[in-house]
Amino acid sequence: MGFKIGFKLFYFRHWNTYYKKSKLICLLQNIRQIEVLKLNKNHIHELFDKVKKEKSNIYWLGYSSAFDQVCNYLDPKKPKHSKNKVAGIIAISEGLSMSTKNNLKNYFNAPVVSRYSNMENGIIAQQEIDTEHFIINWASFYIEIFKLDEDVLAKSGELGRIVITDLFNYCTPMIRYDTGDLGVIDYNCTPPILKTVEGRKMDAILNTEGDIVSSFMMISNYSYPGIKQSQLIQEDAKKYILKLNVTNVFNQEKKILMDFKDYLGKDAEIKIEYVDEIPLLASGKRKTTLNDYLKK
Template sequence: MRVNEKIRNISFWIVDFVSGGKIRRHYLDIKDSIENPSKKPIIDKQSKFLQDVLNHAVTSTVFYKDIIPENLENFPVVNKEIVRSSYQKIQSQKHKNSKKIGVSTSGSTGASFTVYQDINKKTRNTADIIYFSELCGFNIGYKLFYLRFWNMFKKKNKLASFFQNITPIDVFDLSSDSIKDLVNVLKNDKSNKGMLGYASSFDKICKYLDTINSTPIHCKLRSVIGMSERLDPLTKKSMKKYFDVDMVSRYSNAENGMIAQQPSQKEYFIINWASYYVEILDFNNDTRVTPGTFGRIVITDLFNYDTPMIRYDTGDIGIMNYIEDDNITRLVLTKVEGRKMDMIRSTSGEILSTSILLVINKYKEVKQRQIIQKTADQYLIKLKTENNVFEKENEFIKEFKEYLGEDALIKLEYVSEIPLLNSGKQRAIINEFSA
């Protein structure tokens, strides 16, 4: 660490110590839980966290008051719409007059809504982020280039930005010129640094570097985390090529926090069992699926006592399975595929993995893409190519029929740009058909 980085790091922990050391205690608990998942004291502690929040929900909310809390499966599965419409009943009566923090979803794929978190939950989430950031090479004190749609979020005040060392980058300003300026800033900045932002933003940066035939950029970039969108493995390879950094994907949401993250050079996600209980449920009912099977990602937040989020359907789908890593057996997310409404089906009705997007990567002429399912057998694929020319159009459609079905009706539309959502995110797959 450089001197100014050490000062920021030490200052952060001194402030926490003077305030009672709450972040440090949470951090050590998370570290112990994630690194020793099979030890009985850890398992017992996590079981207690779960039981405590279930008991709290039953004794302090109108929504859950008639439920027997001994078994998580006695609780109903809720989603964003249920939480929004029943918020007064779900919010803890014991915490109504307590200090709390409001966190809001962006509403990228529906109406936004706000969830309130008690101060202990907010502290826990801070500790979650610190620990998982360290796992991929980012330490407190390093400079963080944060790519998001900043107009939708309250920017840090100048004092907070100084101590947290954050440089905000607005994704709506990622033109070729602004990317060129950003790369120059990275080159000239001598500090250790990390980048955090929407996965599609890094794809755009890499595509720009491809177009100028850039050589590797040496800039002390220690950590890159993609969030909010599926991270294309090709983008990870490109970030390694240009910045010599192992990019990872983080699975989180605004209403809960840091749920899972990829380890460096791995494709699976370590689940944050320290702070959440995660289930994978069937698409058609609320029963748990067997390991290795696609289903809905449903989480129980172990620390939000202001608004108990129990069996909350995130709207995402994935696969959970056991892996062996460093002589530790872990239950991890082997796939996180994004929102169910952003999944497409073949003409036979089979849900297709978003890995189908990788098929497009081999066509170097394609700069941007978006797949839209219109009906059971009709698909619109929007492509951005140089001068709207794509000589391999017939080969492209033929290959996609191998995945979508030989009877698939595929239309290509050439566009100048795939527009970003109001949140600054980019939807690569859209399903307008309800199967």
């Protein structure tokens, strides 16, 4: 990514009492805390004023949903990237849509990658520039993918549960720790790589036959012009709600319903609800999928 000691880091997340850093620590670490719960148009406008005033290159690290909001703000403006100082962007915590990734590249002329990490272990894997797979931190962890519903190793290319053995956590040994996340590993590479990281199992969507479908079905819906935000909620075995926050440009409701029935099943009952905003969770993240059916 080209990061050098001394470059400013703009960190987009929910800065609650536990995480919030003091002014002194921010100064010493050269971090600017960007609160995602306040990330509306006015705050994004102020954000870019701060970017312009920086004397050196800066890097962005933060929730993917925060970068979605930045792109929604910039899309109508189509800014030129020649005057910006953003030298690299790392998305964390949520799946980054291809449209947002490509828009960030175009607007800032900077590399954009996703990182897979958690509170318990730290940085587990990260994308390289211009790749979609994740390079695993084998020096610190041993990663395995287990089948969804049994403690048996999944095959190469099969969606399963990400299980971690931490090689250096001597205080609290973590051996075959189930992260709760889903992913796909490719054993044909040396060393093996994570082809996808697809979020929490509890948020996974089932098709009408009861099989988990890839979360990237949601990411693909951003290819429809006019969609600013979307969220798929499973209410029952065959009942779904698709929430859409759209502009006046959007006119592809029938096509979306057809496409989602291809994903979920021809007998899926999909109701579209148009909303002004898909709210953030208390954590500051915005879920693209929710499964209320599994929680019953």
